[in-house]
Amino acid sequence: MGMNVREAFQRASSFLRGAGVESPEFEAELLLRRFLGVDRARFFLLFRDPWQEEWTAPFQNWLNRRAAGEPLQYIIGDQEFYGRLFQVNPSVLIPRPETEGLVETVLEEAERFLGKRALHVVDVGTGSGAIAITLALEKPEWQVTAIDLSSEALATAKDNAHRHGVKEKITWIHGSYLTPLLPDLPTIDVLVSNPPYIPSAVIPALEKQVQAFEPRLALDGGEDGLEPYRVLTEQFGKWSGKRLVCFEIGADQGGEVAGLVKKISGAERVEIRQDLAGRDRVVIGFISG
Numbered sequence: 001m002g003m004n005v006r007e008a009f010q011r012a013s014s015f016l017r018g019a020g021v022e023s024p025e026f027e028a029e030l031l032l033r034r035f036l037g038v039d040r041a042r043f044f045l046l047f048r049d050p051w052q053e054e055w056t057a058p059f060q061n062w063l064n065r066r067a068a069g070e071p072l073q074y075i076i077g078d079q080e081f082y083g084r085l086f087q088v089n090p091s092v093l094i095p096r097p098e099t100e101g102l103v104e105t106v107l108e109e110a111e112r113f114l115g116k117r118a119l120h121v122v123d124v125g126t127g128s129g130a131i132a133i134t135l136a137l138e139k140p141e142w143q144v145t146a147i148d149l150s151s152e153a154l155a156t157a158k159d160n161a162h163r164h165g166v167k168e169k170i171t172w173i174h175g176s177y178l179t180p181l182l183p184d185l186p187t188i189d190v191l192v193s194n195p196p197y198i199p200s201a202v203i204p205a206l207e208k209q210v211q212a213f214e215p216r217l218a219l220d221g222g223e224d225g226l227e228p229y230r231v232l233t234e235q236f237g238k239w240s241g242k243r244l245v246c247f248e249i250g251a252d253q254g255g256e257v258a259g260l261v262k263k264i265s266g267a268e269r270v271e272i273r274q275d276l277a278g279r280d281r282v283v284i285g286f287i288s289g
């Protein structure tokens, strides 16, 4: 007699445990639920049902990928961000919960500082589009532009925007930093960016899930990890209007990034904000122009 779904689940858990996965039951359940396309309640009701032989090979393929260290999100194909699902694949960084804090900061501060109007917000290094799409959905009156150097990432972001009904609302630009927008700097009210900020030499020491599977272009911030902030503050500083800049940063970069933002003429108030774990995570610059 073949096995039932419960036995397949138990096998999957012990396989993942044997491979050194940290929470094998949790991950086996998630993978199997997503594989079968059922929610949690339905999953347990299926336990006594027979396991179909044709499921074995494709599901084992998922387990093998996970055992090899591939992030769960690339296997199931999505990640939740700000209460919505975003499709992910190896061309984009998996959106992190800390980045929700960056979005929250923009939503809290932009209108307070700049007034309630059709603000133009530019997201540099949009990746999956998590930031740009969330802002476009939360603030339908804003004008949002999303830029990325990776055309694959940009295609994924557009796909996500399409799923969330805002593809046409966002202006998509394939290019580097703010360079394609330099002639239009005066139209930008808010610059938001979660750029690559890991120093190049530190990348090989990151956990395998990140270092071997997430795109290097999304991680590598140059020799000291600060190169994107140098370029972006220099570019954003080429104009003198009232505007806001909001960066996600590495936990030890607050002082240096705040220093770069302060160099923008008119940036008299620059603040470093913490994430839920109490680590420095966001630098916000209020530029009075």
Ligand SMILES: C[S@@+](CC[C@H](N)C(=O)[O-])C[C@H]1O[C@@H](n2cnc3c(N)ncnc32)[C@H](O)[C@@H]1O
Pocket: 092, 093, 094, 095, 096, 099, 124, 125, 126, 127, 128, 129, 130, 131, 147, 148, 149, 150, 153, 175, 176, 177, 194, 195, 196, 197, 217, 218, 219
């Ligand atoms: C840390 S990821 C952030 C992705 C997404 N915004 C998020 O928060 O989940 C950085 C992104 O910047 C992009 N990127 C790297 N260098 C860039 C550049 N010079 N200009 C524009 N985008 C760049 C990468 O392709 C990647 O999508």
